[in-house]
Amino acid sequence: MQLIYEKSVAGRRAVRLPRRGDDARPKINAKLLRAQPAALPELSELDVVRHYTELSRRNFSVDTHFYPLGSCTMKYNPKACEVACALPGLSDLHPLWPQLRHGGLLTQGALQLLHETERLLSEICGMAEFTLQPLAGAHGELTGCMIMAAYHRDRGNQKTHILIPDSAHGTNPASAAIGGYDVRTVPSDAQGNMHLDALRAAVNSETAGLMMTCPSTLGLFVDHLQEIADIIHGVDGLMYYDGANLNAILGRVKPGKIGFDLCQLNLHKSFSTPHGGGGPGAGPVGVVEKLRPFLPISRVVKRGDGTFVLDYDAPKSIGYIAPFYGNFGVIVRAYAYLLMLGREGLRETSDAAVLNANYIQEKLRPLLKAVAPGRCMHECVFSGEPLKATGVHTLDLAKGLVDRGIHPPTIYFPLNVPEAIMIEPTESESRETLDTFVQTVTELVELAKRDPDALHRAPVTMPVGRLDEVAAAKNMDLVFKSTK
Amino acid sequence: MSHTTFLGSGSAEQQKMLAEIGAKSFDDLFADVPAEFQTADFKIADGRSELEMLQVLRSLAAKNSTLTNFCGGGFYDHFIPAAVDALASRGEFFTAYTPYQPEASQGTLQAVYEYQTAIARLTDMEAANASLYDGGTALFEGLMMALRITGRNKVLVCEGVNPIYRTMLKCYTANLSIAYEEVPLVGGLADRAAFAGRLDKTVAAVLVQNPNFFGCLDDLSDLVASAHAVGALAVFSVYPMSLGMVQTPGAMGADVVTGEGQSLGLPLSFGGPYLGFMATRKQYVRKMPGRIVGATHDAQGRRGFVLTLQAREQHIRREKAMSNICTNEGLCALRATIYLALMGKEGFARCAYQCAARAAYAFDRLRAIPGVKATYADRHFFNEFAVTLPRDAGEVISALIERGIAAGFPVGRYYPGMQNVLLLACTEKRTKAEVDILAAHLESVLKG
Numbered sequence: 001m002q003l004i005y006e007k008s009v010a011g012r013r014a015v016r017l018p019r020r021g022d023d024a025r026p027k028i029n030a031k032l033l034r035a036q037p038a039a040l041p042e043l044s045e046l047d048v049v050r051h052y053t054e055l056s057r058r059n060f061s062v063d064t065h066f067y068p069l070g071s072c073t074m075k076y077n078p079k080a081c082e083v084a085c086a087l088p089g090l091s092d093l094h095p096l097w098p099q100l101r102h103g104g105l106l107t108q109g110a111l112q113l114l115h116e117t118e119r120l121l122s123e124i125c126g127m128a129e130f131t132l133q134p135l136a137g138a139h140g141e142l143t144g145c146m147i148m149a150a151y152h153r154d155r156g157n158q159k160t161h162i163l164i165p166d167s168a169h170g171t172n173p174a175s176a177a178i179g180g181y182d183v184r185t186v187p188s189d190a191q192g193n194m195h196l197d198a199l200r201a202a203v204n205s206e207t208a209g210l211m212m213t214c215p216s217t218l219g220l221f222v223d224h225l226q227e228i229a230d231i232i233h234g235v236d237g238l239m240y241y242d243g244a245n246l247n248a249i250l251g252r253v254k255p256g257k258i259g260f261d262l263c264q265l266n267l268h269k270s271f272s273t274p275h276g277g278g279g280p281g282a283g284p285v286g287v288v289e290k291l292r293p294f295l296p297i298s299r300v301v302k303r304g305d306g307t308f309v310l311d312y313d314a315p316k317s318i319g320y321i322a323p324f325y326g327n328f329g330v331i332v333r334a335y336a337y338l339l340m341l342g343r344e345g346l347r348e349t350s351d352a353a354v355l356n357a358n359y360i361q362e363k364l365r366p367l368l369k370a371v372a373p374g375r376c377m378h379e380c381v382f383s384g385e386p387l388k389a390t391g392v393h394t395l396d397l398a399k400g401l402v403d404r405g406i407h408p409p410t411i412y413f414p415l416n417v418p419e420a421i422m423i424e425p426t427e428s429e430s431r432e433t434l435d436t437f438v439q440t441v442t443e444l445v446e447l448a449k450r451d452p453d454a455l456h457r458a459p460v461t462m463p464v465g466r467l468d469e470v471a472a473a474k475n476m477d478l479v480f481k482s483t484k
Numbered sequence: 485m486s487h488t489t490f491l492g493s494g495s496a497e498q499q500k501m502l503a504e505i506g507a508k509s510f511d512d513l514f515a516d517v518p519a520e521f522q523t524a525d526f527k528i529a530d531g532r533s534e535l536e537m538l539q540v541l542r543s544l545a546a547k548n549s550t551l552t553n554f555c556g557g558g559f560y561d562h563f564i565p566a567a568v569d570a571l572a573s574r575g576e577f578f579t580a581y582t583p584y585q586p587e588a589s590q591g592t593l594q595a596v597y598e599y600q601t602a603i604a605r606l607t608d609m610e611a612a613n614a615s616l617y618d619g620g621t622a623l624f625e626g627l628m629m630a631l632r633i634t635g636r637n638k639v640l641v642c643e644g645v646n647p648i649y650r651t652m653l654k655c656y657t658a659n660l661s662i663a664y665e666e667v668p669l670v671g672g673l674a675d676r677a678a679f680a681g682r683l684d685k686t687v688a689a690v691l692v693q694n695p696n697f698f699g700c701l702d703d704l705s706d707l708v709a710s711a712h713a714v715g716a717l718a719v720f721s722v723y724p725m726s727l728g729m730v731q732t733p734g735a736m737g738a739d740v741v742t743g744e745g746q747s748l749g750l751p752l753s754f755g756g757p758y759l760g761f762m763a764t765r766k767q768y769v770r771k772m773p774g775r776i777v778g779a780t781h782d783a784q785g786r787r788g789f790v791l792t793l794q795a796r797e798q799h800i801r802r803e804k805a806m807s808n809i810c811t812n813e814g815l816c817a818l819r820a821t822i823y824l825a826l827m828g829k830e831g832f833a834r835c836a837y838q839c840a841a842r843a844a845y846a847f848d849r850l851r852a853i854p855g856v857k858a859t860y861a862d863r864h865f866f867n868e869f870a871v872t873l874p875r876d877a878g879e880v881i882s883a884l885i886e887r888g889i890a891a892g893f894p895v896g897r898y899y900p901g902m903q904n905v906l907l908l909a910c911t912e913k914r915t916k917a918e919v920d921i922l923a924a925h926l927e928s929v930l931k932g
Contacts, residue, residue, distance in 0.1 A: 001590075004598050004825050014826040015565050017834055023916055024848055026729070026840035028864045032701045034732050038605045040829040048825045049567055052595070056576035059591035063575030069584075076490060077579055080534040085753070086569075089545030095755030096557050096893055097549075101878040106885065109547030110754050123527055135617040135756065138798070138810040149659050174798035174808035180659030183803040221516045251526060252514065258521045272490075276815030277592035278582040278614070278775065280757030296655075319655030323558075323620045323648050324755025336541060340489070342531025347524070351510040352491045355501055358513055362505040375513055402588045410584075413799075430492035431501060462587040464788035472780035472792040476769060478611045479601040480779075 001058070001463065004041045004051050005480050014045040039482065058463050059277070060407040066433050068360075070379045070410035070422025071169070071217060073247045073269035075353075077333075081272065084336040085329045095324040104309045111308035114325055115300045117335045118284075124346065125243075125263055126254025127286030131295045132326040137244060138171040139321070140264025140283025141211070143296060145179025146318040147262060147287065148209050148238050150294040154316055157236060159208035163199070167192050167218060167414045169244060172211045181208055188416070191371070192218035196227060203231055209238035214255070215248045215377040217414040219357065219422070229259030238262060238291075246270045247353050247426070248378035251346025255286075262287045270349075271334035282330040296321045352427035353378045356434060360423055363438040367445045371417055378426075384419035392448035392455050394419040399458035399466065400444045406437060489534075551890040552918050554846075556868045556909025558619065558646045558697070559755075560747045562725065562835075563913050565826045568749045572819045582775075582814075586790045592814065593789035596777040599821040606727045606824075607741045608734025609763035614775040615817040616809065619721060619744025620649040622760030623691065624656045625773045625807055626719040626740040629764070630689035631662065632771050632806070633717060633739075638663040638686045642674045644696030645721060647898035653691075672700040672860035672870075674707055683714050689740075693721040694733065698895070698907065699843075699868030700860055701730055708737040724748055724761070725911075726866040728836025740764050749823025750816055759816035770796065773807030835912050839867035842910040842919065847871075849923040850908075855930055859905050868909040870895060874930060877906040883929040889922055 043051075060067060067074040085091065089109065097106045104111060118130040134140035145162065152159045161182040164172045173183040184202055188194050193216075210232045214222045222228075229239050241255040241263035247270040255263050267273045267282040275281075287295060293316040301311045325331075341349065354377055361370055361380035368382040384394035398408035398421075410422040425434060447454055459465060493501065507513055514522065532540070553561050572578070576591060583589030583596075596614045603612035616622040627639055639657075641650060643666050650666065657664045663686075667678045674692055683690070690711045695701050708718040717739040725747040733741045745759030746752070764772055770793060778792035798805040827835060847869050851858050859870035873880055877894040884891040892908035899905070910919070 001594065003594070003601075004821075005601060013828055013831060014567070015828065015831045017831065017838060017912060020838070020916065024841055024845035026837065026866075027844045027847060027869075028701060028730065028840060028866065032703060032731050032864050033729055034608075034727065035735065037829050037833045038602075038727060040602065040605065040827065040832055041825045042828050042830070043825065045565075045567055045826065048822065049571060051825070052571040052822055053574070055591040055595055056571070056574045057591065058589075058594070059576045059580045060585070060588040061576045062579035065588075067579075067581070069581060072581055074579075074581060078490060078534075080537060082573065083538060084541040086751075087541060087545040089548045089550070090541075091751040091753050092561070093548055093754040094553055094555050094561065094752050094890065095559055096555050097551075097890060099897060100555075100885065100890070100894070101882045102885075106549040106551070106890075107754070109544035112547065113544050120528060135621065136810065138808045139617060139621070142808055146655075146659060169810075170797075170799035170802050170805070171808055171810045173803035174801070174805040177803040177805075178656075178660075178808045225518075225521070249517070252523070253517060253521050254523060257523065274578045274815070275581040276813075277577055277580045277589075277595075277818065278812050278814035280617075280813045280816055282757075319658070320648070320651040321655055322756070323618055323652065323758075327756035327758075328754040329751070329757050332541070336537055338528075339532050339537045339540060340534065343526050343528040345490075345531045346526060346528070348491060351513075352493070352498065354513050355498060355507075355510065356492070358505055358507070359501050375507075375516060377516075398585065399587070402585060407588060408585055428490060428492050431497050433492065459587045463590050464587055464786050465782040465784060467586050467782050467788045467790050468780045469790050469792065472778040472790050473795075475778070475780070476611075476766070476792070477779040478597075478769065478776060478792075479604040480597070 003480055005482060007047060007051065008041040008043060010042055012042045012044050014043060014048055065405055065407050066429065066437055067407040068409050068423045068425045069407060070424040071244060073424060073426055075272055075426040076428035077272050077274040078337060081333040081336040085332040090332055098310050108308055111300050113332065113335055115302055115308055117331055120338050121265060121284055122286060125286045126256030128289040129292050129295060130284050130286045132284045132331050133296050133322040134264065134283035134285055135322055135327050136279065136281040137264060137266040137283040138175055140285045141171055141175035142178055143285045143321050144240050144262050144264055145176050145181060147291055147294045149180060150316065150318045151291055152208055158206060160206040162208050163202055163210045165194050165212055167216055167416055168211065172242060192216035192220055193223045194228060196224055199228065199231055203235055205235050207235050207237045209240055211240040211242060213242040213245050215245045218371050218381050219376040219379040220372055221377060225259060244269060245378060248350055250350040252350055256288055262291055267330055267334040272337045273330045273333040280327050280330055282327040294318055349427050356425040356427060356429055359434055360425055360438060364441060367442060379422055379424035381417055382421040383417050384421055387448050390448045391452045394421055396455040396458065397444055400455045401440065402459040403461045404440050406440060551888055553890045554892050554908040554922060555890045557893045557907060558744060559752060560909060560911050561752060561913055562747050562911050564749050567826055568819055568822050571822050572815060577818055583791060586788060590788060593777050595818050595821055597779060597789050599817045600777060602821055602824045603761050603763050606724055607763045608732035609741055610766040611769045612761065612763040613772050614777055615812040616760030616762055616774050617813060618758040618760045619742065620652040622742035622762050623649050623721050624653055626742045626762060627653065627689060627691060629740055629771050629773065630717040630719055633768055634688040634715060636686055636688035637661060639689050639691060640679060640682055640687055641666050641691040643668050644674055645691055645693040646697050649721065672698050672863045673702045676707060679707060680710060683710055683716065685714050687714060687716040689717045689719045691719045695723060695726055695866045698860060698870045699865040700863040701865060703731060705736045725836055725839060728833045729840065730866055745820050748820035750819055757813060757816055759813045759820055774809050775812050838912040839910060842914055843867040843869060845916060846908065846910050846919045849919055850926065853923060853927045867911065868907060870905050870907050873904045873906055876903050880929055884925055887925045889925060891922060
């Protein structure tokens with residue numbers, strides 16, 4: 001398919017601007033002007049609409065395909081949440097208005113929405129307070145690491161490193177490093193549980209804290225959580241909860257009540273905001289009472305008279321991590337979703353998500369090697385090793401799924417499971433969809449034994465086959481160079 | 485009986501599924517979770533219907549004011565053609581995720597390649613990444629990139645850089661061993677002498693913004709050359725709409741260009757989601773953070789697109805990654821790509837011209853008001869400029885809000901000693917009549 005630039009024809013136009021704007025000459029000296037206009041496409045509106053509509057059809061998505069991408073919580077995104085965030089009064093609000101004198105009065109609805117979302121997330125997580133500012137999950141992790149650093153500085157603690165299990169998402173160690181800490185990896189066993197002896201050996205007075213997700217990336221609730229928390233708290237370390245897998249325990253477990261001191265949530269996962277082909281997300285951070293002073297500036301404060309103001313006076317705060325109040329449009333969608341879900345919907349969500357994962361796990365257990373001997377949580381992890389004898393790898397299985405209209409699960413993660421296949425169906429999917437998936441995997445496993453090359457060739461039904469990634473990295477063709 | 489409408493299966497089906505996998509109840513599935521960790525105590529209201537939810541949201545939206553807006557400060561009220569929303573809200577784009585399976589994600593991947601091309605063409609640079617969170621975090625990532633390339637740890641930041649971004653840079657550099665120094669403006673432009681006095685072989689980068697926070701345009705080529713002379717890089721923050729007409733950072737010799745892409749088809753939305761963009765020279769691509777899409781081919785020679793150079797990223801490199809960034813702002817980058825395709829070569833330039841011409845008109849009208857003077861009368865500007873009022877700008881803004889106008893931003897909030905300075909912006913959406921009304925009210929407020 002051609003690029004939009006290859007379709008460009010000189011002289012075509014899509015947008016007509018008002019006939020005005022010539023009432024004064026711009027105050028720009030000629031030498032401050034660009035030499036020639038940027039080479040943007042020249043097309044009619046229909047050209048552009050056809051182009052991007054056609055491109056959209058070259059995507060798998062939740063709206064069109066089963067998308068059991070493990071660890072990503074690809075649940076359905078209710079359409080009403082899109083209506084909510086596009087409402088006039090929300091979508092067109094200028095972020096600097098609250099900084100004008102008495103400007104908070106201009107944005108009372110927005111501030112109230114932020115405050116109520118903070119209260120909802122605090123209640124769901126058992127935390128004292130939330131900041132909605134972090135712009136993505138990894139940004140929330142970084143914010144959390146900075147809060148840890150501010151806490152330890154305030155206490156006069158000399159802390160140098162953060163502990164992270166080897167099964168953690170790659171963002172955890174990367175965030176800790178950008179937050180200024182060394183990273184020490186704690187090994188875990190085949191079920192993803194941390195070795196307590198290894199943990200005790202790694203912990204010392206310079207341990208700032210431990211970052212972990214629960215359920216772990218293997219989809220299992222972590223054992224010995226209480227002991228782990230006691231070990232970390234014993235050196236005035238902080239327990240950081242990576243909320244990537246919160247969908248498993250929504251409405252049933254409050255991280256803040258089981259030993260965690262701070263957490264980040266991914267609104268684009270558990271709270272149903274669209275993944276958008278890779279963002280925008282939102283990564284609010286919740287903290288227990290003792291960490292409240294270190295939250296980023298500004299804070300939304302509810303006053304005695306029921307009005308809301310922004311408070312910029314926080315001497316112990318880590319400062320400004322985002323330009324304003326977070327990814328507001330994403331927060332509005334999550335708030336709308338939570339209003340519809342309500343108290344009982346929280347637990348119904350995790351119940352259904354965990355049921356769907358266990359259903360798939362039990363149906364596929366005879367075919368592939370399940371990591372969990374018993375129940376899993378919101379996702380089930382398999383090893384594709386049983387197929388090795390046929391010469392078919394997990395990657396081949398994934399491409400076979402693509403040919404059959406199913407987005408593959410997460411593959412080759414977690415790193416400690418060989419040929420890993422990580423399946424997260426979410427609560428949104430119906431029994432028929434799960435059955436179709438199981439049936440398809442069953443057929444692919446049969447095919448692997450009968451005709452492995454058929455899977456090595458897959459996919460064959462897509463606009464392109466397997467792409468040469470080595471050539472991509474070598475050639476670095478990152479922008480289109482017109483030949484015209 | 486389940487209450488939510490977002491579950492795939494009904495209660496009876498769920499009970500059958502439980503039975504099939506040998507579970508008596510949902511609680512059975514959670515047997516590995518210690519009982520003392522489980523709670524049903526959630527002080528949250530019952531779920532609402534879609535209708536009720538929208539009623540709540542509408543009433544919240546109605547509590548926000550509607551004013552004629554001349555407030556910019558890096559974030560602008562531009563027109564968005566309807567086709568941007570229509571196309572970007574297609575579920576095939578909207579509900580897809582990171583294109584880790586390229587054959588099933590060619591739509592997203594090609595759109596990102598087109599986006600990278602658009603950003604490179606706007607900025608006159610050789611390469612761009614797939615986007616970052618916002619203009620401020622993009623500038624911080626540009627700073628970090630300069631540290632990696634030069635192996636040095638000192639940065640000189642011009643006070644013309646948006647003060648909101650500078651507070652973010654200070655916050656992010658606090659935990660890292662980075663020497664952060666700000667260099668003042670003189671007469672509304674980067675102070676060449678002050679930079680010259682600080683530039684030496686310990687400096688990794690100079691960070692500048694064009695147009696700067698006061699709206700002033702500057703040919704920074706000489707400052708870039710001075711930085712290069714001591715082996716430092718030039719990291720820019722730019723306002724993309726201005727690139728419809730003003731000198732590009734690439735032409736001034738920039739090494740890394742960042743900016744806030746909100747003006748390219750994204751609503752103001754009270755501060756986000758926005759779009760951080762980043763472009764650089766080809767030799768620095770491997771030091772650039774964030775996702776990058778590259779063109780390649782399949783075994784049959786068909787062109788396709790993949791995420792490339794992933795060895796820089798956190799899921800491979802973990803704590804040694806270029807950055808901790810995982811997601812980009814995919815949907816926002818898609819909106820910008822569609823916006824630029826619709827505006828087109830001529831339309832984008834014309835839109836920029838209208839912004840500048842309308843601001844020039846406002847400048848002339850306001851400057852004619854007794855007591856109002858141009859803060860930097862000799863400077864050239866794109867669509868934003870500063871005027872000095874005879875009294876506190878914050879008070880004047882308050883008075884104009886009473887009259888339905890957000891007249892601009894009080895500069896004194898971030899620049900001590902400039903309490904009387906008002907910063908205003910015009911976009912193509914502001915009409916001549918609205919400028920005339922602003923001028924009339926400002927004159928009357930100043931008289932009163």
